[in-house]
Amino acid sequence: xxxxxxxxxxxxxxxxxxxxxxxxxxxxxxxxxxxxxxxxxxxxxxxxxxxxxxxxxxxxxxxxxxxxxxxxxxxxxxxxxxxxxxxxxxxxxxxxxxxxxxxxxxxxxxxxxxxxxxxxxxxxxxxxxxxxxxxxxxxxxxxxxxxxxxxxxxxxxxxxxxxxxxxxxxxxxxxxxxxxxxxxxxxxxxxxxxxxxxxxxxxxxxxxxxxxxxxxxxxxxxxxxxxxxxxxxxxxxxxxxxxxxxxxxxxxxx
Amino acid sequence: xxxxxxxxxxxxxxxxxxxxxxxxxxxxxxxxxxxxxxxxxxxxxxxxxxxxxxxxxxxxxxxxxxxxxxxxxxxxxxxxxxxxxxxxxxxxxxxxxxxxxxxxxxxxxxxxxxxxxxxxxxxxxxxxxxxxxxxxxxxxxxxxxxxxxxxxxxxxxxxxxxxxxxxxxxxxxxxxxxxxxxxxxxxxxxxxxxxxxxxxxxxxxxxxxxxxxxxxxxxxxxxxxxxxxxxxxxxxxxxxxxxxxxxxxxxxxx
DNA sequence: CGATAATTTGAATTAACTCAACTGTTGTGG
DNA sequence: CCACAACAGTTGAGTTAATTCAAATTATCG
Numbered sequence: 001x002x003x004x005x006x007x008x009x010x011x012x013x014x015x016x017x018x019x020x021x022x023x024x025x026x027x028x029x030x031x032x033x034x035x036x037x038x039x040x041x042x043x044x045x046x047x048x049x050x051x052x053x054x055x056x057x058x059x060x061x062x063x064x065x066x067x068x069x070x071x072x073x074x075x076x077x078x079x080x081x082x083x084x085x086x087x088x089x090x091x092x093x094x095x096x097x098x099x100x101x102x103x104x105x106x107x108x109x110x111x112x113x114x115x116x117x118x119x120x121x122x123x124x125x126x127x128x129x130x131x132x133x134x135x136x137x138x139x140x141x142x143x144x145x146x147x148x149x150x151x152x153x154x155x156x157x158x159x160x161x162x163x164x165x166x167x168x169x170x171x172x173x174x175x176x177x178x179x180x181x182x183x184x185x186x187x188x189x190x191x192x193x194x195x196x197x198x199x200x201x202x203x204x205x206x207x208x209x210x211x212x213x214x215x216x217x218x219x220x221x222x223x224x225x226x227x228x229x230x231x232x233x234x235x236x237x238x239x240x241x242x243x244x245x246x247x248x249x250x251x252x253x254x
Numbered sequence: 255x256x257x258x259x260x261x262x263x264x265x266x267x268x269x270x271x272x273x274x275x276x277x278x279x280x281x282x283x284x285x286x287x288x289x290x291x292x293x294x295x296x297x298x299x300x301x302x303x304x305x306x307x308x309x310x311x312x313x314x315x316x317x318x319x320x321x322x323x324x325x326x327x328x329x330x331x332x333x334x335x336x337x338x339x340x341x342x343x344x345x346x347x348x349x350x351x352x353x354x355x356x357x358x359x360x361x362x363x364x365x366x367x368x369x370x371x372x373x374x375x376x377x378x379x380x381x382x383x384x385x386x387x388x389x390x391x392x393x394x395x396x397x398x399x400x401x402x403x404x405x406x407x408x409x410x411x412x413x414x415x416x417x418x419x420x421x422x423x424x425x426x427x428x429x430x431x432x433x434x435x436x437x438x439x440x441x442x443x444x445x446x447x448x449x450x451x452x453x454x455x456x457x458x459x460x461x462x463x464x465x466x467x468x469x470x471x472x473x474x475x476x477x478x479x480x481x482x483x484x485x486x487x488x489x490x491x492x493x494x495x496x497x498x499x500x501x502x503x504x505x506x507x508x
Numbered sequence: 509c510g511a512t513a514a515t516t517t518g519a520a521t522t523a524a525c526t527c528a529a530c531t532g533t534t535g536t537g538g
Numbered sequence: 539c540c541a542c543a544a545c546a547g548t549t550g551a552g553t554t555a556a557t558t559c560a561a562a563t564t565a566t567c568g
Contacts, residue, residue, distance in 0.1 A: 058500065077410065077499030079498065079499060087409065087410065088406075098399055099399055099406055100399070101398075101399035102400040103396075107403060107406075108406075108499075127388075127391065130391065131385055134385055137384065141394065141395075142355060142356055144399060145398060147402050148356075148398065148402055149356050151408075151409060152361075154405075155412065158412040158413060159339065159456035160456070162524090163523075199413070201413075202414070205547080206525080206526085209547060209548055210524095225546085244334075246334055447514070449514080449515095458556070458558075460515090463514095463516055464517080
């Protein structure tokens, strides 16, 4: 609502992708330093988004893609009754808003789960730049394609897995994404509530809670509210080895 | 396996997007006639794919995207135990293989459900062409983005709907896609088996069968094996009005 | 025409859900 | 700074939608 007038000082400040720890996980991947510089120039630095604040809402005109720099964001829809349906969680290095390219309008909410810094990429400018930087165009297509693969995997998980396998898969995904960022793969804080996890995995929040307890009883996890420690990563992994596809396309770098 | 040597006569034959009834549903949408001509020149005409034949398999090098011209294709993965997990069904005007851009390798099988004609788009050439035709680049991004939206909708469906709502949604999707192609929205043949539908919707094949019977008993459908007639479209639609998101992004043209 | 595969239908089972009560945590205003 | 309200999480008990297993029936294809 309120305009950016109070933070003009931040506007136009050059964003340094080149110095960013996310550079190999993010859009600049595969670009040479000159092209990264051209990309940097179109990125808007935004003021941090605080817990509970929205990046965008359904129906809003699509102008920009957002890359999470720090923090965490959930995307979700809402029913007329007011129930939230969580679509996904977005961690540093991950892009939000890709579904809106389709028809120029956002189709979901994006809400910060904690204080979050984002890079804003005005899409029309990004598209123009893509046409002149082949590796950027390629990287854009890869990112979209990757999102399709990730979602296809999610569909497969929802179709073919028990509640326990879903939670195991979720925790391994979070673990993997944290570890790529250089954080611990076995000790982290979840930014989202049990309700959010349940909504995302198609489970009742009570089921999620019970599963955390059960995994802790089995010595696989140590759970203290949002603080999760994986005590037996191999056992957690073995929980979803069963009906996994032969050729898994996931877990490819960048 | 066998090379194209027996059908060289078909190779290099110009594919006429301009005369194709799918042109407004397909990649050429939004391109002017000159650009459509440039696109046509890179499309390979392939010999028809017969029922049961594969377009590609997991692990195979990604070279081309495919657009279904006529017929139907299912994409699926396979577990070590040999169980199929259906990811999606692809009807005329729809593209297959978008998930493989990500890492240059296919991650699933694509199998013809009936005799199917496809347009093959060599991806590296398509990418080069995109860089010089802004509207083609835009259309590519839109197509990928659309796929993301469709999959997000599927995730929401699997997370929040009963078996009955899933089947209703599936039938309405098929109906919609047929009607866009100029075919009847209320009278069509399903190319896929009950097993395939069940796998796609995360249901046991017996459940799918029972639901068809129940919808027929309620006067909503007339089902004779693969032949489905929708007798009460409004009632079918009302079955999934309940926990639908407020702002649905789906059902946008092209 | 016969064999194999696909579909339908029935009966019993179960994983996850809903409802409900309770506990612990967090943040806010007096 | 504490009290209390609102929220988030845990645990228990009973219910149910969809499953699995089983059997019968109907297509389809060589």
